[in-house]
Amino acid sequence: MNKEVVAHIENLEHTYSSGHKALIDINLDIYKQEITAIIGQNGSGKTTLSKHFNGLLRPTAGKIFVNGKDVASRRVSEMAREVGYVFQNPNYQLFCPTVLEEIRFGLKNLKLSDEEIKARSREVIEEFDLRGMVKKQPVTLSSGSKKIVALASVYAMDPEILFLDEPTTGQDQYGKTKLGLLSRKMKQLGKTIIIISHDMDFVAEYADRVIVMNESRVILDGTPADVFSNEEVMKTAHIMPPQIYAIGNHIHAVSSETRLSVMELAKVLAEGDYCL
Amino acid sequence: MSEYILELKDVNFKYENAPTVEEPALKNINLKVKKGEFIGVIGSNNSGKSTLCALCNGLIPKALDGEFSGQVLVDGQDIKDVSTAKMSQKVGLVLPDPEAQLSQLTVYDELTFGPSNLELPREKIFEEADRVMKLIRLENFKERSPFSLSGGEQQRVAIASVLAMNPEILVLDEPTSNLDPLSTQEIFEIICKLNREMNMTVILVEHEVELMAQYVDRFVVMDNGRIVLDGSPKEVFSHREVFEQIKMFIPTVTSLAGEIDEEYRKWGNYEYPITLEEMIKIIDSRKE
Amino acid sequence: MSDMSMYIPGNSFFHKCDAKVKMLLLVIVSIMAFLFHSPYLSGFLLIVGAVFNYISIGNRMFKHMLTRMIIIMMFFLIILHGFVNPRGETPASFFGQEISLPFFGAYTYEGFYLGLVFWLRLSSIIMMAELFISTTSPSDLIHGLHKLGVPYNFCFMVSMSLQLIPISVREAQIINSAQRARGLPEKSIVDRFKGLLPMFVPLVVSSLERMERTSMALECRGFGNTNNPTSMSDIVIRKSDIALMVITLLLLVACVIIRIRFGSFDMTDHLTSWADCFRLVAR
Secondary structure: OOOOEEEEEEEEEEEOOOOOEEEEEEEEEEEOOOEEEEEOOOOOOHHHHHOOOOOOOOOOEEEEEEOOEEHHHOOHHHHOOOEEEEOOOHHHOOOOOOHHHHHHHHHHHOOOOHHHHHHHHHHHHHHOOOHHHOOOOHHHOOHHHHHHHHHHHHHOOOOOEEEEEOOOOOOOHHHHHHHHHHHHHHHHOOOEEEEEOOOHHHHHHHOOEEEEEEOOEEEEEEOHHHHHOOHHHHHHOOOOOOHHHHHHHHOOOOOOOOOOOHHHHHHHHHHOOOOO | OOOEEEEEEEEEEEEOOOOOOOOOOEEEEEEEEEOOOEEEEEEOOOOOHHHHHHHHOOHHHHOOOEEEEEEEEEOOEEHHHOOHHHHOOOEEEEOOOOHHHOOOOOHHHHHHHHHHHOOOOHHHHHHHHHHHHHHOOOHHHOOOOHHHOOHHHHHHHHHHHHHOOOOOEEEEEOOOOOOOHHHHHHHHHHHHHHHHHHOOEEEEEOOOHHHHHHHOOEEEEEEOOEEEEEEOHHHHHOOHHHHHHOOOOOOHHHHHHHHOHHHHHHOOOOOOOOOHHHHHHHHHHHHO | OOOOOOOOOOOOHHHHOOHHHHHHHHHHHHHHHOOOOOHHHHHHHHHHHHHHHHHHHOOHHHHOHHHHHHHHHHHHHHHHHHHHOOOOOOEOOEOOEOOEEOOOEEOEHHHHHHHHHHHHHHHHHHHHHHHHHHHOOHHHHHHHHHHOOOOHHHHHHHHHHHHHHHHHHHHHHHHHHHHHOOOOOOOOHHHHHHOHHHHHHHHHHHHHHHHHHHHHHHHHOOOOOOOOOOOOOOOOOOHHHHHHHHHHHHHHHHHHHHHHHHOOOOOHHHOOOOHHHHOOOOO
């Protein structure tokens, strides 16, 4: 199956004015309708890379194309149609008196007609199950609901690519699961999702593809199973693989499938069908 | 003197300024903590964990308004009878946001700030600050502005500044929720060292259940303002049905053992593993 | 920019000097600079200040914001006064030529003289202020203020605000990125004006939330327990500090006596050439 490329990065480099090289020789294709996770320690370049997709940062060398068009020549507000960005702290994003207005803010910026805005916001409220809180003030919501409202308000603008920066910070298990399921739903609705995260359990569960960054470079790119079973790379990037992969690696039971599930591993263990 | 360093008796608390929340934050809490214990408190958001933390050093009911009933005893003393400042020498509280806890111009000032507010003698303050600085390994940052440090380093400074008051109990409210995995590991190791080597009583609120399982002596599980489980890690995680009900996960290795329950019991183990090391040991011994 | 203060750590005489002594020095220099209407004393003070600064912070003084300010002010004050000072009468000759601006008239000797005097007065004070700021650590400054009777809570507020400015700046940048990424228009000035609300609300909300947590953390560390916490400052008044203080005070007394006996040495009304501007007494 041929996968459609929505973003293409070529020999991208970024050097900050301090002289620090935050990105070195990045070459990537991001595919449509995939959940891609970028992982790595703080300072490995994840956030710097993500800011290039909508022009918040400009490459100091190399090129980045979104939907076939070079980002370099375009404004951030223009890119907002194509690349949505949900920041780690929803408090930095939410400012409207009601959830409904929050969702409409981006749509107004896109200069849509009133009918279009109404129709689109109704659709989003339905998809994100926000009916109960449209009249509420975003500031008063729980941290889990704030995250979802922030996500919905960006999703409403119908961008091709959605970035989620540390979506699970401060979330409990219920909140994480909800965000994970919403990501899957958005994917099914045709979106391309890129997650930047330290939460390896979340990444292992929901990502289709994992990109590992270390010291400004991409050092590994593959399915969760490929990545978390590569013990050498995990060590270099100071990443603790999820427990399930740690056991899987120990008994050499990680096959080349996309991801390892508890059930699958349990079956192997129960049948004693493994070697050390 | 009682044998418990911290005792909560029938505590109920309801915030005054929380129009959106109708239910009390804490309902009928009873908890007894022995000196030197390492307790992990887990639960969903809004289950009352943070409220419990604020209760331990008397911020509740003194600084945060609400309806309070019951009794909290620290080292046999009722928290209502002691000022928050005096209490800070018994109970140190570390908060989730490292930056918000810092206020001074240098890391060293940060360490001396608390004790100087208590009007302790100068020499003693310097002695404590130097001791804590060595303990938490902050020597290299001594003259730096705490605001120029990374999140993990800031949280270390915040912990050190609380330790400089020489408390007997350390209460940490999600200290690693804003940190990356490497810094998280580092903070856990510091906390563990304080508990094992200095016999500090520690109450740690966190989401990182798998990491906590490696360190804590006892888990307290909260849901909706109540304590639903309280016991050793093995005991607590054996109640899988409770965790399912309150929508919380148990360590993957524990649920893995649960999945193969029948087979697992045949291996001659009656307790479920809670850490990766344990599970791997069991698997290894099985193959040998 | 993680540090808002202009403090430059070091180990010089003035670094070890008590903040109160340096504050007094600044006050005395400010009085002296305004005693005479002649360029000589304030010029002398400027040179002394510059030498002190060089001893304390070396070459870094040339890059200091306040040094730059002095140089910018020199051009600004001397040129401006030359043209616009109302006391200006005698047009100055630049190699036999007069320079004049439409509407303001010619550049005058009196204007130049007054501009020079005014610049030297201000810059000698700024030079001393630079010495004070670059050699006094913010925490010593706060302790000094507290010792001089300013309430502890107020001093604490000052130092806390110093810290919060860079944090708020950083937060504002993140919020700005967040809203631009939501398509906040950024083309015209009207757009920018409209963009203030989406910036302002999150900034206020996050500041308030942080303040709430900060106040909790401070409470836990005994803040508010006392108005007189143990002083942790290492600086004590040395003999040399007292000597410095005595010398400056004596100098001040001498200047005041000269001022009373001989007047302010104002040359403004006796100027007919460039050389006249630099005479101590009139011909």
